[in-house]
Amino acid sequence: MNILIKNGTLITASDTFEADILIEGETIAQIGRDLQHPNAEVIDAAGKLIMPGGIDPHVHLDLPMFGTVSSDDHYTGHKAAAFGGTTTVMDFVVLENEGFDHSVDLWMKKAEKAAIDYSFHMNLTNFNDKIAKEIPSLMKMGIQTLKVFTAYNGRLRIDDGSIFKALRIAKENGMLMMAHCENGDVIEALIPEALAAGHTTPEWHAYTRPAWGAVEATLRMAAMAEQADSPVYIVHMNAGGEVDMLKYARENGVKVMGETCPQYLFFTIDHLYRPDGAKWICSPPMRTDRDNVRLWEGLSGGVLQTVGTDHCPFYFDGTSPIVYEGSEIAIPGKELGKDDFTKIPNGLPGIQDRMPIMWTYGVRAGYITPNQFVAYNCTNPAKIFGLYPRKGALIPGADADIVIWDPEKQVKYGVAHSHQRTDYNLYEGWELAGYPEKVFLRGKLIVDGEEWKGKRGDGQFLKRGEGEIL
Numbered sequence: 001m002n003i004l005i006k007n008g009t010l011i012t013a014s015d016t017f018e019a020d021i022l023i024e025g026e027t028i029a030q031i032g033r034d035l036q037h038p039n040a041e042v043i044d045a046a047g048k049l050i051m052p053g054g055i056d057p058h059v060h061l062d063l064p065m066f067g068t069v070s071s072d073d074h075y076t077g078h079k080a081a082a083f084g085g086t087t088t089v090m091d092f093v094v095l096e097n098e099g100f101d102h103s104v105d106l107w108m109k110k111a112e113k114a115a116i117d118y119s120f121h122m123n124l125t126n127f128n129d130k131i132a133k134e135i136p137s138l139m140k141m142g143i144q145t146l147k148v149f150t151a152y153n154g155r156l157r158i159d160d161g162s163i164f165k166a167l168r169i170a171k172e173n174g175m176l177m178m179a180h181c182e183n184g185d186v187i188e189a190l191i192p193e194a195l196a197a198g199h200t201t202p203e204w205h206a207y208t209r210p211a212w213g214a215v216e217a218t219l220r221m222a223a224m225a226e227q228a229d230s231p232v233y234i235v236h237m238n239a240g241g242e243v244d245m246l247k248y249a250r251e252n253g254v255k256v257m258g259e260t261c262p263q264y265l266f267f268t269i270d271h272l273y274r275p276d277g278a279k280w281i282c283s284p285p286m287r288t289d290r291d292n293v294r295l296w297e298g299l300s301g302g303v304l305q306t307v308g309t310d311h312c313p314f315y316f317d318g319t320s321p322i323v324y325e326g327s328e329i330a331i332p333g334k335e336l337g338k339d340d341f342t343k344i345p346n347g348l349p350g351i352q353d354r355m356p357i358m359w360t361y362g363v364r365a366g367y368i369t370p371n372q373f374v375a376y377n378c379t380n381p382a383k384i385f386g387l388y389p390r391k392g393a394l395i396p397g398a399d400a401d402i403v404i405w406d407p408e409k410q411v412k413y414g415v416a417h418s419h420q421r422t423d424y425n426l427y428e429g430w431e432l433a434g435y436p437e438k439v440f441l442r443g444k445l446i447v448d449g450e451e452w453k454g455k456r457g458d459g460q461f462l463k464r465g466e467g468e469i470l
């Protein structure tokens, strides 16, 4: 099947220009002016913007947590992603005691229902000689990334010495370490104090996870990366001071890169004080207006490299079902922590919201340019995570993952408009100007306006090789 998209305005990470795109089968065959093809289906994209499919480098689908599970799986989350213009997602594999092979197998099974393309990062939540020896085998499986945590003591955290050793192994094997930066020791001291003082409401989630912990852990990770001569990617940057640390480290030649997420650009601890504050509970937590501003500066000034979502949705009220594809479904959610903030499942929806929200409230609001929008949401994740130029690029030979974006489409956004499988949306009632109109995955139309044309099982696992350091 050949498709000729004519008269659109192409937006890449570096350029904006008018051109036609010829798709042959699963890939982009040609880009140029006045392209013709004898038997291609022609789509007139006059007045529309054409971008590479989004790449979300940070999602948690079907993730067991706090006695429940994140409410989007590898089908429902993929479908929601596609409606928001994203055609590739990267999920995190939980490391089981049986080791990497077994853990990856389990995640591969979960992802058999994939509707868009996907790859995996490995959570390095345990470290010993055996695990150290087996890390290179991940690269053979196409898993180029390890995530470490400087928080969640006794559960997910490994100590700094182990992180340092793992950084060296990553370096030797062309792998990249990703880091969740908070101060686990401080958090573990503050939580019991807060509970003993009777503080059980959602805002205490933020007070017990202070921003300075994120700031010093970011600098600590950068310092370890420099000492191991290995790159590091800081996930979900949320505090203004983290941007300062990132800038300082990068200016001093450290190979450190940073991701932020929309929730840290728009919301603050004030949202946690609301009666429905649990909707905004995630780790790291919401910060302050000043942090929002500094993160925007990090994007506009090019200190940060990517925007991911950390999509890890839960219902606000998991006792009441919602209707999903014609069936009622209820999944325990935030209500589990109604009397104790430490029991609220950590995580937010965002996989569909990312690009539409960043377009209206980032590009149209003047914080970032359309090219930066493509760089942060599409091209940079592809480069950093070893998928470029197959993904994240509008060039001949690339996968035809393409979004036709209607810059004039007006949407009053919210849970009714979203395909994320949860009962709320953080951007309820927000007015959007600009929205994906058609989304192609490897040449196949999977979203056509409001219509879902994708299928379970159509998504492919992407083996990733060595990435670029941006």
Ligand code: URP
Pocket: 060, 180, 281, 282, 283, 284, 310, 312, 346, 347, 348
């Ligand atoms: O609250 C969050 N972010 N849950 C997902 C796990 C993580 O640390 O990214």
Ligand code: ZN
Pocket: 180, 235, 236, 283, 284
């Ligand atoms: Zn994290």
Ligand code: ZN
Pocket: 058, 059, 060, 310
């Ligand atoms: Zn995460």
